[in-house]
Amino acid sequence: MKVLLSWLREFAPDIDGDPVELGEKLSGLGLAVEEMTVTGKGVDGVVLAKVLDLRPHPDADKIQLVDVDAGDGEALQVACGAFNMSIGDLIPFATVGTVMPNGMEIGRRKLRGEWSNGMCCSASELGLGDDHDGIYLLTGQADDAKLGSPINEALGLTEDILWDLEVNANRPDAMSVAGVARDLAAGLGIPFAFPEFSFSEAAGDIADSAKVEILDPTLCGRFLARVLRNVEVGTSPQWLSSRITALGMRPINSVVDISNYVMLELGQPNHTYDLGLVPGGHLRVRRANEGETLTTLDDVERTLSSIDGVIANGVDEAIGIAGVMGGASTEISGTTTDVLLEMAWWDPPSISRTVKRLNLPSEASVRYRRGADYGENMDRAMRRFGQLMTEAGATIDAGQIDERGDTPDRTPIKVRPAKVNGLLGTSLSTAEMTDHLESIGFGTAEVGGTIDVTIPTWRWDTQTETDVAEEVARMFGYENIVRTVPKGEEAGGLTAYQVDRRLVRETLVGAGLDETQPMPFLAPGDLAKAGLAEHGVTLSNPIVAEESVLRTSLLPGQLKTIAYNQSHRSGDVSLFEIGHIYLPPNDGELLPDEREALAIALAGGDATSAVAMLDLLESVFTLPNVQLREAEPAGLHPTRSADVFIAGQKRGEVGEVDPAVAEAFGVAGRVGWIQLDLGAVLEGPHGRRNYRRVSKFPSSDIDLAFVVPNDVPAASVQVTINKAGSDLLVDCRLFDTYRGESLGADVRSLTYSLRLQATDRTLTDDEVGQVRQSIIDAVAKNHNGQLR
């Protein structure tokens, strides 16, 4: 919502002071200033000019040539990219040498062979409004006598302050100049009053020419109507069109401009019908029939639903969507003379649902959705509209239709001062509270220690004691509330899982890996490209198609990341990611099976380096019984990968990315890969360490090399050795593997380094020999492995 200082002063004449401080005050009241501009200063060099001639550019389609009179009576040629001017129009014209507010200097230039001696300006280029679609047409706002005068002078503009305010959804009152003035006046402690708006009724009784029926009182709380005659659809006076332009609306014609002016000033949206096109002036307010159609003002045929409200004519045809947009069939035109004027109060949830369903927001509905004023302000808006119309020459039939439906309950709310102070942390007296509330129009009455608060009709949002407490806080000033901290005695902390997750990161960063966080969206087909099942949950309204599937694995994202880095000459990247994956919902569940996964991707590494990372995690977290079981995990290298089992449960996979998959993602070379269900791993048993006394006796170190068939996993051999080695075997590691023709085709040699040691004695050669032999026997028996 934009407001002008001069307009606010019509409701609170004493508003004064530094505009920046006034802006701070507005922000402090909850009307955050998004932008403050000084208007009406004009731009040095921009003058009022008249369009003398328009003709096509001989050599360009998108620009035309314009002759203007910039005050000296001479025709000056300009090239212009806008086509909304007609001969005779008055326009703002930037002469050669003008420096525009955006810093651009206007020079004499040749455009495709034709001279351009200046620039025709739009409202936004001059900081006079938001409209940048066409040249700002000033016909009717200025007169020919002022040709060549500075534009602010020609328009009678004086310097003014324009604030662009962020108005929250709970502030229907602040969607109007008057409402902002009320709040600011209360905040400044100065008087606020509405000027007297009035007009004289003409002869003729509205009852003879119009009739309104509210068929659904839950839809429409109040419906006022007036009949206007002798309406001349022309251009608005300059002061009116410059105000609505400043507030961001485009002047259209005198009737539409007054309609917008009243809405901006008083917050009351309104609608005008060509009375001649509404048979009998009869309006019926009801819900739409399912499937009923209506062509709206924007010439789009809309299909309605039974949740929508409509205004129908006497033969029950919908001629407008209640509170959202009028219909094309009764639109005001240049030939309109009699107007039926509607001002209504619509049920906010009903309007919201329709706006959302039709995706049709408007200046009117944005006010109705928040809850417009259903009280005296409607009559005031009617008077204001009538005043402006009669000033423009219209006459208004005697009488006003005022039909009623359901309006909000206005039973006073019981407010307990102690509760308010307890919520805010203040110690305000009851009198202070009532003063604050009354300053913004809330009615108060003290009744036995509580305050009966009557909510003003312009605050539909305010419905509970807490809502009232907020108003008290707002007027008291948030900055005046004494800061304290809760006296609770809770101990803070991370959960065991969160501590462990940090340790995972610490471990991997320590091992030289870089942490990545790609977004969790995939393109359709990414999962298939990665060799994975295509069962990713899809988004209903993705921003772009390439981000329309939720990942079920971290693999595609990591491969994309590697490919990106490789394409930027960062080849061998070692990466990890901890992030959510979203598996399809389990039976009977609505939400996806969402898990936190860990991925490690080692570009330029291989399956062995991935297993080394797994060993690192196994050691850091003392993961129990980690087993690599032969498998062909989807997307991974079929002969270089395994499923990872921890404590008997499948928790992920380790190995290498399938070369075909890597290639499909544009990744060069091998990629070592681990993906674990991190949540399950860390929530499962781990981290139990038992003290083992450090032996004071010397150890016996021996190496054993076995020739073992290729299909026997080395891990199984190690398990066998560990078992056979009993308590005396304190360490066993594979330190060499060898394949060669001398050994045979289907076998390889595995060399283990063993350390035997007792805690209570030095082992004898005999003992060492016995353990050695039992290991050799066990490997031979279990794996057909021969000592080399």
Add this chain to the structure above:
Amino acid sequence: MTELTQETLSELQVLAEAALTSSTNLDELSAAEAEALGKKSALTGLKKQLGGLEPEQRKEFGQLINATKSAIEATAAARRTELAQAARLVQLEEERLDLTELREEVKRGHYHLVTQARDRLEDVFVAMGFKVAEGPEVETAWYNFEALNIPDWHPARGSFDTIFVDLGEPEEVMLRSHTSPVQIRTMENQKPPIYIVAPGRTFRTDVADATHLPAFNQIEGLVIDRGITLGDLAGTIDAFVKAFFGHDVLTRLRPSYFPFTEPSAEFDISRADGSWLELGGCGMVHPNVLANCGIDPDEWQGFAFGFGIDRLAVMRYQLDDIRELVNNDVRFLRQF
């Protein structure tokens, strides 16, 4: 046989010392030492003659022999030290190394910037007595909206720019548009007092550009206890800001609106130039929200606040494009 006389001893000493001091390495030194003092040395031979002397003389020559021996030993020791020192110098020179020639790298990894910011935030709040809570990123309309006092018709719903998911009825399942659903899940599962922060990923239908991402990170705080006030909220935010940004940073609350808090506020922090920067939203938990979670609003009160994590990283390092946070270019990741 050499005669045992003072002169002989002196002569022996001179000869021995000459041999020792002229030795050029430890082997020569050891040989010279053996020559002078060993079993077959002249000195040892003279010592054997002591037995044939008168007690007076034996004593006198005994002392003389010992003195000679000591002197030779001292000379040998001194020479050994000299030779060892020389040998060390030779070796050190042989080992001379240009330390700048070797470029062997110890590889370090890097935490993602968002992790760094999130961990710091968590640490500050943990120290202030908060626990860290988490929740799913895909949510139902109940947790993302309805329980938070945002009914389906509410104008505020549109402002969340929600990304919906093809599950259930239309607009029933969505990517959470804020971390506030974690408030509801926590209150449903835990009795007050509650002191939590909930960091995590959130989603909006924002096209990715230099200042927006459709997936970004927020942190949410929730306190529910007896007698919690708006003053407590303002004080907690101030304490957090001072701990996180520094003691000279000021805070202020401005009235605002969120359906799930009442009163509501935006909170700003001061910049070095005295202007204010909007950091996040906050307010007193709406009684409807408490009631939706089975908590009696007459017994318990609380506040909630929330703000963006990514923005903090962007501010701290003055990133000119927030998309760097999701591009995962190692040339970016390795800067921090």
